[in-house]
Amino acid sequence: MTKRAWYIGCDQSEIAERVLLIGDPARVARLAAQLDEVHWVKENRGLRTISGFHKGVRVTASAFGMGGPIATIALHELANLGATTFLRIGTSMALPPVELGEFLIATEAWGQDGASIAYGGTGDPVPAADALVAQLRQSVADHGLPSRAGRFASFDGFYRDMFSIDPDTQARVAAVREDMLRQGVLVTDMETAPLFTAARALGVRAGSLCVATVDSNTQRKIADDEMATLERRLFDAALDALVAA
Ligand SMILES: O=P(O)(O)O[C@H]1O[C@H](CO)[C@@H](O)[C@H]1O
Numbered sequence: 001m002t003k004r005a006w007y008i009g010c011d012q013s014e015i016a017e018r019v020l021l022i023g024d025p026a027r028v029a030r031l032a033a034q035l036d037e038v039h040w041v042k043e044n045r046g047l048r049t050i051s052g053f054h055k056g057v058r059v060t061a062s063a064f065g066m067g068g069p070i071a072t073i074a075l076h077e078l079a080n081l082g083a084t085t086f087l088r089i090g091t092s093m094a095l096p097p098v099e100l101g102e103f104l105i106a107t108e109a110w111g112q113d114g115a116s117i118a119y120g121g122t123g124d125p126v127p128a129a130d131a132l133v134a135q136l137r138q139s140v141a142d143h144g145l146p147s148r149a150g151r152f153a154s155f156d157g158f159y160r161d162m163f164s165i166d167p168d169t170q171a172r173v174a175a176v177r178e179d180m181l182r183q184g185v186l187v188t189d190m191e192t193a194p195l196f197t198a199a200r201a202l203g204v205r206a207g208s209l210c211v212a213t214v215d216s217n218t219q220r221k222i223a224d225d226e227m228a229t230l231e232r233r234l235f236d237a238a239l240d241a242l243v244a245a
């Protein structure tokens with residue numbers, strides 16, 4: 001019997017073994033313009049998924065929105081349908097010495113979130129798949145992108161632990177940031193660690209390539225026009241790495 005994913009709403013024949021996991025559904029629509037022979041899966045609950053070809057290799061891209069719980073649902077459903085290789089691409093918050101506009105490759109990710117616990121996280125960083133790290137290093141070099149590789153950390157509480165918009169959270173966010181700096185974290189996001197932890201539990205490969213778009217100290221965010229250029233470069237580098245891994 002053909003397997004079907006409950007929330008994403010696709011069946012096995014609609015997805016590839018190699019998957020890009022993307023937060024923003026609008027980003028998936030823009031990625032579609034860079035793929036050949038695009039198939040759009042019927043969208044469900046904002047989970048937008050497409051499959052197409054890059055350099056002759058079939059890939060799927062699936063948007064999950066924001067946060068570890070739904071990102072791991074997307075990975076889990078696609079892994080259950082036979083996907084084996086997952087690359088998260090998106091934005092991240094920079095800690096020194098990372099500068100805005102740099103491309104960050106996760107070698108490992110440290111879960112400060114709930115979904116990581118659900119998938120057996122012990123509180124220690126979880127490594128990325130070696131093959132994806134190697135291909136990402138090669139790809140960012142081939143594309144001439146400014147990059148670093150190292151430790152990511154992921155959180156659930158964006159406005160509690162990562163970014164303060166209320167006076168009474170400033171001290172907490174600053175303390176979390178100091179702790180991350182002490183632990184050698186390069187960037188923070190909301191999904192890399194739970195995805196790595198779920199991938200380990202499910203026996204599939206995972207990697208993460210993120211652009212640093214927000215400064216964790218000043219809260220400055222990259223402008224939309226610059227982000228559009230960075231996003232195209234992110235797609236190019238990620239697709240080349242994914243099909244080679
Ligand atoms: O650009 P994306 O991939 O959405 O990533 C980052 O931006 C969102 C908002 O914080 C979170 O999903 C976070 O991980």
Ligand SMILES: O=c1cc[nH]c(=O)[nH]1
Pocket residue numbers: 091092093162188189190213214
């Ligand atoms: O988690 C993050 C990191 C960068 N930018 C965001 O909007 N969220």
